[in-house]
Amino acid sequence: MENSTDEELIGLIRISDYAAFDELHRRYWPSLRRLAYRKTGDQADAYDLVQELFIDLWEKRETLAFGAQLNGWLHNRLWFKLSAYYRTKGFQQKHLENIRLNLEQVSNAPQLDPLEILAEQKNYDQLLEVVNHTIQEMPDRMREIFLLNRNEQKTVVEISKKLGISPKTARKQLDRAMGKLRRSTQQYKTSAMELLFITWLISN
Structure with missing residues (x-):
C-alpha cells in the first residue's frame, strides 16, 4: 500500500478497502493535525477536527468527489471544519493566546502554508x-x-x-x-x- 498513488488509494477506498483507508490516514494525518493545531491552538480540538474529517471520508467514500489533487481536497475539507469550529466557538482569548504561542514554535515549518487550505x-x-x-x-x-x-x-x-x-x-x-x-x-x-x-x- 505504501507505494500506491493517491488515485489508487481512492479507488480502493471507494470499494471499502480499509487497508487503503489506513494508508491514506497514515499518509495525511500528521500534516492535517499540525495544521489544525496551528489554527486552533488546542491539541484536543485539532485531533477531533481531523478525526471527524477522516470519519466523514470513510462514511461518504462511495459518493465523495475527491478532485485531481487529494492533498488540496483534504485541506479544503479541513477549511470547512475550521470555519465551523470558529463559528461555534468564536475567537476566545485562550484560543488567540494558544495560537500565538504555537505560531512562534512552528513559524518556520514550510508545510504549514496558511493559505494552502484555501487553494481549491x-x-x-x-x-x-x-x-x-x-x-x-x-x-x-x-x-x-x-x-x-x-x-x-x-x-x-x-x-x-x-x-x-x-x-x-x-x-x-x-x-x-x-x-x-x-x-x-x-x-x-x-x-x-x-x-x-x-x-x-x-x-x-
Missing part, C-alpha cells in the same frame, strides 16, 4: 483578495492600528500607548476598519467571526 476554493480565493485589497487601501494610521490588533493581538490600550493616541481613537479606527471589511465582503455573506478568521489566516 475559488470563492475564498476571491474573498482573500478582497480582504487584502481592503486592508491595503485603508488610510495609513487605520491600517497600522488594525494590523497591530490583528497580527500582534495588541489591545486598544497597548496600541494607544505605542502610537501616542487615546484609547477612544484607537477603538474608533478599529471599528471603522472592520466596517470597511464588512462592506467590501458583503456579497460573500461572511459573519463577523468568519471575517476575523479570514483576516487572521492571511496575516500569519
Whole structure:
C-alpha cells in the first residue's frame, strides 16, 4: 500500500478497502493535525477536527468527489471544519493566546502554508483578495492600528500607548476598519467571526 498513488488509494477506498483507508490516514494525518493545531491552538480540538474529517471520508467514500489533487481536497475539507469550529466557538482569548504561542514554535515549518487550505476554493480565493485589497487601501494610521490588533493581538490600550493616541481613537479606527471589511465582503455573506478568521489566516 505504501507505494500506491493517491488515485489508487481512492479507488480502493471507494470499494471499502480499509487497508487503503489506513494508508491514506497514515499518509495525511500528521500534516492535517499540525495544521489544525496551528489554527486552533488546542491539541484536543485539532485531533477531533481531523478525526471527524477522516470519519466523514470513510462514511461518504462511495459518493465523495475527491478532485485531481487529494492533498488540496483534504485541506479544503479541513477549511470547512475550521470555519465551523470558529463559528461555534468564536475567537476566545485562550484560543488567540494558544495560537500565538504555537505560531512562534512552528513559524518556520514550510508545510504549514496558511493559505494552502484555501487553494481549491475559488470563492475564498476571491474573498482573500478582497480582504487584502481592503486592508491595503485603508488610510495609513487605520491600517497600522488594525494590523497591530490583528497580527500582534495588541489591545486598544497597548496600541494607544505605542502610537501616542487615546484609547477612544484607537477603538474608533478599529471599528471603522472592520466596517470597511464588512462592506467590501458583503456579497460573500461572511459573519463577523468568519471575517476575523479570514483576516487572521492571511496575516500569519
